[in-house]
Each structure stands twice: as structure tokens, then as C-alpha cells.
Amino acid sequence: MKFTISSSVTFLAFVAVPNNGRVVQGALSPAVTCCKDNGGSYQLVDGGDAICAKNNVYTEAYTFMSNNCPAPDDEEYTVYAYNSCPSIVGAEFALNDNDNGGAYEVDVYLEVNACKIAGYTDQSDVSYKAVGSFAASGDRSCKNIGNSNNNQCGDVKNLPANSCVIDIC
Incomplete structure (x- = not known):
């Protein structure tokens, strides 16, 4: 037997119930939100197992969530x-790494077509500004960039899987 949760039933997850004179509000499962936000249909199947159905592919709900909606932390x-500019470029990166001390800044100066590590961050967006030279603002989102710019750092071998190469020109 298969049950599909319609949006009207999903809304019931927000019903407030009394508890010793206090009102307690239920929360919608993050697996439901992730599935729906990614164009899927959250469903319960035999035995109450939760799945996310998308494009006729059925994935266990929490597996779908871990593959499509990683926790920001x-x-x-x-x-x-x-540096893809025709001259030396400098930039001051404002990075954040709460696991290792929080916010910090680092200056990076690069020759033409050079690539250099700036640091580490636990934020998906990176901010930087020019330091004594011209630096343009390209895509600053490591989440959007992913590993797509890794080929620009041909002189740096074995970039880590979580690398984020930002073209500052």
C-alpha cells in the first residue's frame, strides 16, 4: 500500500497542540522541505518508510536530503x-572558519595567470576587495563555483575536493 502526502496534509505538521498549559508547535521535517524544494514528491510507502520521488526515481528521504541539501554547517x-588579469593583482579576502577561530583576513598578490591558496572558509560566499591594484568581482559563491574553476590552477597539483577557485580579475 502506498500513501502520498498532499500539501494539505503536510500543512497539518504545523498544528499547535496544548501541553501542560503551553502551546507546542510541530516542525516540518527537513527531509520533506528538501524533497519539495528540489521538485520531488515526499511519500510514505509500506511500513511508513519515507521516500522522495523525483522524475520516476524513488530515493529514501534522508538519503535524498544528504545528497541534495547538505547542512550549511x-x-x-x-x-x-x-589572476586572469594582464597584470599583477592583489586582493584582501575576508574568510570565516568557526571551527578554527572565526573570521580573518588574508592578502593575496598574484602574477598573471597565477593561482594561490587564500585560506579556508565555512561560508558559501567569499568576499574580497582590491589591495593596491585592480580586482574585479566575479562569482563569489563557492557553492556555485564548486570545482568548475580547478583547471585554472594547473600549477597547483591535487586540489582538495572542497576547493573553490575564485578568479579575482
Whole structure:
């Protein structure tokens, strides 16, 4: 037997109930939110197992969530700066790594077509500004960039899986 949770039933997860004179509000499971936010349909199947159905693919709900909606606290990036400008470029990166002391700044100066590690961050967006030279603002989101710019750091071997190469020109 298969049951599909419609949006009207899902809404019932927010019903407030009394508890010793206090009102307690239920929370919608993050697996439900992740599934729906990614175009899937959250469903319960035999035995009450929760799945996310998307494009005729059925995935256990929490597996779907871990593959498609990682917790923000689990994101950590090794940030590299790359210079595609025709001259030397400098930038001051404002990074954050709460596991290792919090916010910090680092200056990076790069020759033409050079790539250098800037530092580490647990934020998906990286901010930087010019330091004594021109630096443009390209894509600053490590989440969006992913490993797509890794080929720009051809002189740096074996970039880590969590690398984020930001072209500062």
C-alpha cells in the first residue's frame, strides 16, 4: 500500500497542540522541505518508510536530503585565488572558519595567470576587495563555483575536493 502526502496534509505538521498549559508547535521535517524544494514528491510507502520521488526515481528521504541539501554547517571550502588579469593583482579576502577561530583576513598578490591558496572558509560566499591594484568581482559563491574553476590552477597539483577557485580579475 502506498500513501502520498498532499500539501494539505503536510500543512497539518504545523498544528499547535496544548501541553501542560503551553502551546507546542510541530516542525516540518527537513527531509520533506528538501524533497519539495528540489521538485520531488515526499511519500510514505509500506511500513511508513519515507521516500522522495523525483522524475520516476524513488530515493529514501534522508538519503535524498544528504545528497541534495547538505547542512550549511558541513560546508567548508579551501579557497584559492586566480589572476586572469594582464597584470599583477592583489586582493584582501575576508574568510570565516568557526571551527578554527572565526573570521580573518588574508592578502593575496598574484602574477598573471597565477593561482594561490587564500585560506579556508565555512561560508558559501567569499568576499574580497582590491589591495593596491585592480580586482574585479566575479562569482563569489563557492557553492556555485564548486570545482568548475580547478583547471585554472594547473600549477597547483591535487586540489582538495572542497576547493573553490575564485578568479579575482
